[in-house]
Amino acid sequence: MTEIRTPRLLLRRWYDHDLAPMADINADPEVMRWIDDGSVLDLDATAEAIERWEDEWDEEGFGIFAVELLASGELAGFAGLSVPEYLPEVLPAVAISWRLGSSFWGQGYASEAAHATLEFALQDRGLDRVISIDRPGNEASENVVRKLGMKPESETAHPLYGFPLSVHAIDLTEFEA
Numbered sequence: 001m002t003e004i005r006t007p008r009l010l011l012r013r014w015y016d017h018d019l020a021p022m023a024d025i026n027a028d029p030e031v032m033r034w035i036d037d038g039s040v041l042d043l044d045a046t047a048e049a050i051e052r053w054e055d056e057w058d059e060e061g062f063g064i065f066a067v068e069l070l071a072s073g074e075l076a077g078f079a080g081l082s083v084p085e086y087l088p089e090v091l092p093a094v095a096i097s098w099r100l101g102s103s104f105w106g107q108g109y110a111s112e113a114a115h116a117t118l119e120f121a122l123q124d125r126g127l128d129r130v131i132s133i134d135r136p137g138n139e140a141s142e143n144v145v146r147k148l149g150m151k152p153e154s155e156t157a158h159p160l161y162g163f164p165l166s167v168h169a170i171d172l173t174e175f176e177a
Helices: 016-026 043-060 109-124 139-147
Strands: 009-012 064-069 075-082 095-100 129-134 151-157 164-171
Touching: 009 075, 009 109, 016 043, 016 075, 016 095, 043 075, 064 095, 064 109, 075 109, 095 109, 109 129, 109 139, 129 139
Parallel strands: 095 129
Antiparallel strands: 009 064, 064 075, 075 095, 129 164, 151 164
């Protein structure tokens, strides 16, 4: 089983008992504000997402990690890698993403999890390049992207909702572990 430990976090595959806390995170309008059209996700939609993430692990050898706090065992959210098939103009690419419950914001967990995920992508999985796709104005996410050392690459629009998206990238030669 693929796991990554950081000083405060365990990034791991998904367990059945993760469904309810992840559904609670996905049901928070503040958390979902910058995701797609801002709609919250219910328990069934969260279960479907986790199933897709687990399938991607099996198909690609990477995927979305559950992010657990080492100190308490709480599920804080997710961080991981996926192929952004909804945005064909960036393909072939692997994108890094993260989503944490609002009670875990402002403590550096997203940056810690994202950095560990990026290191996993470039050093363990042998990817040459990783992108991030963010909505301009999401300052917290933009801050994590800067901390990762990712550079602006292009601007595009979400194919379903039309809002602007920023694509940032980093390659193996630019990454500092």
